[in-house]
Amino acid sequence: MGGAKLESVIQDQVQELLEQVVAPNEGKPLCIDHNLRIAIANVIWGMVSSQKFAVTDTRALEVMRPFDEMSQFIWVFIILTICPALARLPSWLNGLKKVYKIFNAPIDTLIQPAIDSHEETVDLRGEPRDYIDCMLQERSRNPQLFTNRHMIRSILDLFVAGHDTTSVTLGWAFIYLCKDLEVQRKLREEITNIVGKERSPALSDRPRMPYTEAFIMETQRMANIAPTGLEHVTREEIQLGGYTIPRGAQIISLLMAVHMDEKHFPEPEAFRPERFLDDQGRVKPNRALIPFSVGKRSCLGEALARAELFLFLTGLLQRYSLRFVDGFDHDLSCIQTKAIVREPTSYEVVLERS
Numbered sequence: 001m002g003g004a005k006l007e008s009v010i011q012d013q014v015q016e017l018l019e020q021v022v023a024p025n026e027g028k029p030l031c032i033d034h035n036l037r038i039a040i041a042n043v044i045w046g047m048v049s050s051q052k053f054a055v056t057d058t059r060a061l062e063v064m065r066p067f068d069e070m071s072q073f074i075w076v077f078i079i080l081t082i083c084p085a086l087a088r089l090p091s092w093l094n095g096l097k098k099v100y101k102i103f104n105a106p107i108d109t110l111i112q113p114a115i116d117s118h119e120e121t122v123d124l125r126g127e128p129r130d131y132i133d134c135m136l137q138e139r140s141r142n143p144q145l146f147t148n149r150h151m152i153r154s155i156l157d158l159f160v161a162g163h164d165t166t167s168v169t170l171g172w173a174f175i176y177l178c179k180d181l182e183v184q185r186k187l188r189e190e191i192t193n194i195v196g197k198e199r200s201p202a203l204s205d206r207p208r209m210p211y212t213e214a215f216i217m218e219t220q221r222m223a224n225i226a227p228t229g230l231e232h233v234t235r236e237e238i239q240l241g242g243y244t245i246p247r248g249a250q251i252i253s254l255l256m257a258v259h260m261d262e263k264h265f266p267e268p269e270a271f272r273p274e275r276f277l278d279d280q281g282r283v284k285p286n287r288a289l290i291p292f293s294v295g296k297r298s299c300l301g302e303a304l305a306r307a308e309l310f311l312f313l314t315g316l317l318q319r320y321s322l323r324f325v326d327g328f329d330h331d332l333s334c335i336q337t338k339a340i341v342r343e344p345t346s347y348e349v350v351l352e353r354s
């Protein structure tokens, strides 16, 4: 799927969010988080299948349900890790039956039917319409490369890696905007100056919007939604910072430790987009900002995530100002049960047309 098509998939979701969710709730307390989660799931599903879902349609979000409910049956995996032989018991005895049922539901109702219909309509030599087409074209060139199960698994990977990460980052961005109304004013001023009110913000506006860019960078630095990278294994012995790390060692990078290091970011606890701007107000990159990690196995969805963050934020702030409900202030605390993604505790915002 080309960049322009992906941009319009995101813009559609932003417009629907504004028209169907925000407009009817103008001036009222709104927990926008749930609708953001639907919109981001729909963007991923649009990229995977070209199917367009309305922002009130939760079918794509259902793909995330098993992962959201994982804590309920995590004990099954713990017991099977301690005693792998139990996996050979019938699934109704070792608890796996319930796990399979929950995981298979979105595969049976959404993912497999989409793969089946793509198999009937794909042009194996033509321009791929979406991710499923790309996979089918690749498999036609090399049938041994992967199976149907691999394909389903890789679609689930896109949801797991690309869903909470993006929607939670937006959730933090709204908190920072409500906590610092001066930052919000500057951001909205830049949107008005560069985009105006007549058309929707586009990715081509981005190079001319350094304050917005700096705001997103500072949000990612402070929010640290992925405090660590994924696990990696060293392929050979390396020397690092005076330590010898043997071949085959498991490595997890602490991205948050870099973002909160005052050597790289003075007064790291302060939210200051200006730290990413030079004297002339141009974006000043900092190599220590690594929310997507670094190297060959860094985030595969960085470009998509950055496009989503920009278009959702600017689309919303173009038309609305945001504030917390009277008398409320978020203390930047996170939900403790989410082990991988740092998610803020819930809050409501009031959106007023500007």
Ligand code: HEM
Pocket (backbone or CB within 6 Å): 044, 157, 158, 159, 161, 162, 163, 165, 166, 169, 225, 226, 228, 229, 230, 231, 291, 292, 293, 294, 296, 297, 298, 299, 300, 301, 302, 304, 305
């Ligand atoms: C703000 C949003 C996002 C953040 C902060 C983020 C961050 C990260 C981080 C830190 C890693 C681990 C890299 C490492 O261990 O070295 C990662 C991996 C990955 N991300 Fe993202 N991500 C985001 C959005 C997305 C999106 C939208 C997608 C795709 C739809 C995606 C797909 C992936 C995949 C597939 C990997 C594994 C890459 C590999 O192992 O080669 N991410 N991401």
